[in-house]
Amino acid sequence: MxxxxxxxxxxxxxxxxxxxxxxxxxxxxxxxxxxxxxxxxxxxxxxxxxxxxxxxxxxxxxxxxxxxxxxxxxxxxxxxxxxxxxxxxxxxxxxxxxxxxxxxxxxxxxxxxxxxxxxxxxxxxxxxxxxxxxxxxxxxxxxxxxxxxxxxxxxxxxxxxxxxxxxxxxxxxxxxxxxxxxxxxxxxxxxxxxxxxxxxxxxxxxxxxxxxxxxxxxxxxxxxxxxxxxxxxxxxEASFGACVPAFPDLADVPGREPTLLYANAQGAVIVNREARRFVDESLNYKQISVSCVRQTDGLAFQVFDARIMERSQPNPSPSDYKQALADGLLLEAPTIAGLAGLMGVDPDTLETTVATYNGHVDAGHDPDFGRPIVDRGGPGAGRIDAGPFYAFPCRCGLTxxxxxxxxxxxxxxxxxxxxxxxxxxxxxxxxxxxxxxxxxxxxxxxxxxxxxxxxxxxxxxxxxx
Ligand SMILES: Cc1cc2nc3c(=O)[nH]c(=O)nc-3n(C[C@H](O)[C@H](O)[C@H](O)COP(=O)(O)OP(=O)(O)OC[C@H]3O[C@@H](n4cnc5c(N)ncnc54)[C@H](O)[C@@H]3O)c2cc1C
The missing domain is CATH 3.50.50.60 (FAD/NAD(P)-binding domain)
Structure with missing residues (x-):
């Protein structure tokens, strides 16, 4: 020794x-x-x-x-x-x-x-x-x-x-x-x-x-x-949902750690640069990452409304949508078409995507990706239709x-x-x-x-x- x-x-x-x-x-x-x-x-x-x-x-x-x-x-x-x-x-x-x-x-x-x-x-x-x-x-x-x-x-x-x-x-x-x-x-x-x-x-x-x-x-x-x-x-696998601070028009804070956000857990839809859904949003972030990385620029947006924003809670931090808004990580607009403009995606397509999804919520069944339509507190509560509307641009990150x-x-x-x-x-x-x-x-x-x-x-x- x-x-x-x-x-x-x-x-x-x-x-x-x-x-x-x-x-x-x-x-x-x-x-x-x-x-x-x-x-x-x-x-x-x-x-x-x-x-x-x-x-x-x-x-x-x-x-x-x-x-x-x-x-x-x-x-x-x-x-x-x-x-x-x-x-x-x-x-x-x-x-x-x-x-x-x-x-x-x-x-x-x-x-x-x-x-x-x-x-x-x-x-x-x-x-x-x-x-x-x-x-x-x-x-x-x-x-x-x-x-x-x-x-x-x-x-x-x-x-x-x-x-x-x-x-x-x-x-x-x-x-x-x-x-x-x-x-x-x-x-x-x-x-x-x-x-x-x-x-x-x-x-x-x-x-x-x-x-x-x-x-x-x-x-x-x-x-x-x-x-x-x-x-x-x-x-x-990487994790879906890491913020993209340098996304056009978002405030970038030098040295800020990438933030994860999961508004999809509360009902947000996830769309790609073509403004289309591509995955069952109820899957975990490890599974979603595999689909996200295949999208154009590996980029996705979690799109949600004021009702989901109201479900924000401070801990754990991926549920803190209000902090993400305060940190300048979200796009915000009074209408879906306005949000599409900020996202740089086609407004008609995004409106159709959200309207189609809302129809699935009303029907209680998602034939496109099989996302379970869960009770979010009353008929229609899972619809994305209460402005203002938000989008969180995100990619995959290795956590x-x-x-x-x-x-x-x-x-x-x-x-x-x-x-x-x-x-x-x-x-x-x-x-x-x-x-x-x-x-x-x-x-x-x-x-x-x-x-x-x-x-x-x-x-x-x-x-x-
Ligand atoms: C953004 C983000 C969000 C996450 N959110 C969650 C979450 O909400 N829930 C969840 O369950 N998991 C989450 N995870 C995953 C979770 O953080 C990790 O799985 C967990 O922290 C690992 O803990 P650990 O103590 O094993 O490793 P670490 O916390 O990484 O500690 C390892 C330590 O060992 C030190 N070390 C390395 N090599 C040596 C060496 N040769 N000699 C001496 N020291 C060494 C390192 O410097 C480090 O300090 C998240 C990860 C990230 C990045």
Missing amino acids: NDSADIHDVVVVGAGLAGNAAALSAAEAGATVCLLEKGEAYGGTSVKAGGGLVFAGTDLQREAGVEDDDEALRTAILAAGRGASDPETVAAYVDHQLDTYTWMTARGVEFDYSADLQPGQLNRLHGTAPGSATATLHRHNLEHPGVTYRTHVTTERLLTGGSGTVVGVTTTDGEEVRARRGVVLASGGFTRSDELLATFAPQWLSTTRLGGADNTGDGLRMAWALGAGLADMAYV TTYCGVTVDRSLRVLDVYGEPIAGLYAAGEVVGGLHGATYYSGTGLGKAAVFGRGAGLSVASGAVG
């Missing part, structure tokens, strides 16, 4: 939501923890996110009269994964989710809940103000005597002992940081790695990157080098990579043969197997919190290496 090695019970790589949840859980269970962050500050993708986390059976749901439980959640996640999710990884989520919610709430994370956030679906998204969940857990870590937090430390490789057990990490500065009980990889995905995107998702190489600036898949490589199994690598290393229910990393790699745990976006072929919205941040909490508890109880 290097005499100058820094020694802790646990080393956590990456200080996003997963890393902060893992470090705090492990420290609260009595372990000494070193939380290493590559960037200049904590947060990663987690502090850029919209803020919705999936939980089931919470007090907020009960207060809203919503009945929900673990089994319903398991069914929903497996259904979203279209048969490609790993049931054990889904079980890891289900097993730890309610405990994680209760634990976060007890530490001061504030959740909002609205039963009708996504009309027609049982809502499990618990909103937080963007970045607030990570900030709250991070504050606890800074105050915890068992946690050492360091920034500007890039973990490069995993250190193994004689039996192949992971006993620490090395950094790009040549330093060794040793772990008596284990290492938790919480280094996020690879939205910022051209090399890994070229390998696993070349179709998205030229897409706007929305993930954390330092998320270059380092943890994935480190685990891969020790023979870790990989899951869901074929299912990397998260959805895939990664295989784990068991205790968040131990498994090798290609399904055997645990001793001393190695993973949490958050670096983990594969949960989402499968598509994505249950809100399980990105959810997976960071829930797997972070689970991995922290597991590693703290791990054998001394």
Whole structure:
């Protein structure tokens, strides 16, 4: 062993939501923890996110009269994964989710809940103000005597002992940081790695990157080098709904992070530059992205009216249409034809598209794309006919990579043969197997919190290496 090695019970790589949840859980269970962050500050993708986390059976749901439980959640996640999710990884989520919610709430994370956030679906998204969940857990870590937090430390490789057990990490500065009980990889995905995107998702190489600036898949490589199994690598997709700040006539704020907006969840139609619908707007943003990228200039518009604007809510931020309006990201006009002029599309076609859609709402059936026509609070309430009218120009953006290393229910990393790699745990976006072929919205941040909490508890109880 290097005499100058820094020694802790646990080393956590990456200080996003997963890393902060893992470090705090492990420290609260009595372990000494070193939380290493590559960037200049904590947060990663987690502090850029919209803020919705999936939980089931919470007090907020009960207060809203919503009945929900673990089994319903398991069914929903497996259904979203279209048969490609790993049931054990889904079980890891289900097993730890309610405990994680209760634990976060007890530490001061504030959740909002609205039963009708996504009309027609049982809502499990618990909103937080963007970045607030990570900030709250991070504050606890800074105050915890068992946690050492360091920034500007890039973990490069995993250190193994004689039996192949992971006993620490090395950094790009040549330093060794040793772990008596284990290492938790919480280094996020690879939205910022051209090399890994070229390998696993070349179709998205030229897409706007929305993930954390330092998320270059380092943890994935480190685990891969020790023979870790990989899951869901074929299912990397971009997300539909990233704003286009430079769209003609929209205010562009230099340095502003791209914003996601989902007015379609509340009934907006999505049209292309030809002013025509092209997709079932009720699909999730990962699925819609596949259709959106094929449209002219990869551009789409979410078109909605004053009624939908009134359903705006601050958290999670993709539901905050009013803020998007205040930020100058929406086009607004008193008529559909006027809106078409601002969008640069043919007014007659847009009027026909909206009128046809309103006819589908009246008939209760969408023969064009099969969008379920849901009850939005009375006859005709789903029609888009109450001015002023709004359009949100948007494209696809790469928010998260959805895939990664295989784990068991205790968040131990498994090798290609399904055997645990001793001393190695993973949490958050670096983990594969949960989402499968598509994505249950809100399980990105959810997976960071829930797997972070689970991995922290597991590693703290791990054998001394
Ligand atoms: C715009 C946007 C909106 C989103 N909205 C939602 C939402 O509402 N709901 C939802 O569920 N999901 C959402 N997501 C996805 C979600 O944010 C991510 O899945 C989640 O934040 C991943 O958390 P994480 O802790 O695993 O990774 P991160 O938060 O990215 O943290 C990883 C950390 O590891 C650090 N790191 C990387 N490599 C190293 C290294 N070698 N050494 C040390 N540190 C390293 C990084 O710098 C980073 O700080 C959104 C994403 C984006 C971009």
